[in-house]
Amino acid sequence: MKKDIKINDLIVKSGEKISRIITVPGTTYELPITVINGVEDGKVFLATAGVHGCEYPGIQALVELAQEIEPEEVYGAIIFIQAVNSPALYGRRAYICPADEENKNYNHISPGNKNGTTAERVSAFIFDEIVPQCDFHVDMHSGDIVEDLEEFIAVCATEDDAMRDFCIEVAKHTCFTHRIISHGRRELYNSSAIDRGVPGLLFERGGQGILNWDEVERDKDDIISICQSLEILGGEPYDNSDGQIFYPRHYWDEAHHTGLFYKFVETGDEVKKGQKLGEIRDIFGNLLEEITAVYDGRIKISNNTMGVSKGDDTFMYGNTRESD
Ligand SMILES: [Zn+2]
Structure with missing residues (x-):
């Protein structure tokens, strides 16, 4: 007999779909969740969005998929958390969780601490109660x-080569043109793989607080295609095995000064090692620092604000070569 999905006091039987708010134990924090428990056996898929509350396409994709997918279509089960960081979504805050006593960023604290701050308790709830029930995890960002x-x-970039190769194969069933390897440790999808042995991927699509409906559709298509590749949904997954550009490493540049940020390249530009990417000046116009590329690469993320504080990210660029 097919097993129930149990998350705290939520019990979803085979053939049921339930959407509701769970109050995370030990907090007043409200976590939205949808569980679609199929009739037939199969894998359990988890997608999370809204870890950063103003990254909208992934949130909207899960809002729609949770309404559209029915248990009769599902082999195994699908769990959606539409907005992990709903206080930031409704409070219009970048990066951090405003309900947390220390304003922590969920992508810096996985797999959490059930005796810690509010965000750490929420993270521990996800990693102790939900992730271990799952076979695959996609975390959706912009x-x-x-x-x-x-x-x-x-x-x-888990040390488990078989898991990493499996994740790469699954990633090829999405329409993303660019694929990177992440050596991060405390992000949700890295923590799923490293701390819980659950393979995972991260989507980065959209940005600047824009709800772009084409991006929502691509996010939805890619989640469906991944579920098809895992045989949780019927139909043929998308095949992008020849179409992805691979970046074995990437570089985050941080501001070394608080000041005014000017950029000389844009997201999507190809840059050369040593090329001047931008600069930071003080409020009187004096140069504080020049930002130059440490290797040849392609700008994947660039900051849009005029003012920056020391430690803020300015650029992220990927390098397509192993060495230069
Ligand atoms: Zn994010």
Whole structure:
């Protein structure tokens, strides 16, 4: 007999779809969730969105998919968390969780701490109660309000070669043209792979606080295609095995000064090692720092704000060569 999906006091039986808010134990934090438990056996798929609350296309994609997919179509089960960080969504805040006592960023604290701050408890709830039930996890992001982004899919650089190769194969069933390897550790999808042994991917599509409906459709298509590749949904997955450009490494540049940020390249530009990408000046116009490329690459994310604080990200660019 096919098993129930149990998440705290939520029990979803075979053939049921339930959407509701769960109050995370030990907090007053409200987590929206939809569980679609299929009639037939199969894998369990998890998609999360809104870890950063103003990254809209992924949130909207899950709002729609949760309404559209019915249990009769599902082999196994599908779990959607439409907005992990709903306080930031409704509070219009970039990066951080405003309900957290220390304004923590969910992508810096996975897999959480059930005795920690509010966001750490929410993270622990996801990683202790939900992720272990799942076979695959996709975390859906965009550039945040201040970020101009060229879309890409990211694969965790786990030490488990078989898992990494499997994630790459699944990533090829999406329409993303650009694929990067991430050496991150505390993001949700990296933590799923490293801490819980659940393979995962990260979508980066959209940005600047824009709800772009073409991006929503591509996010939906890619989630469906991944579920098809995992045989959770019927139909043929998209095949992009020849179409993805691979970046084995990428570089985040951080501002070393607080000041005025000027950029000389745009997202999507190809840049050369040593090329001047931008500069930071003080309020009187004096040069504080020049930002130059550490290797040949392609600008994937660039900051859009005039003012920056020391430590803020300015550019992220991918490098298509192993060495230069
Ligand atoms: Zn994000």
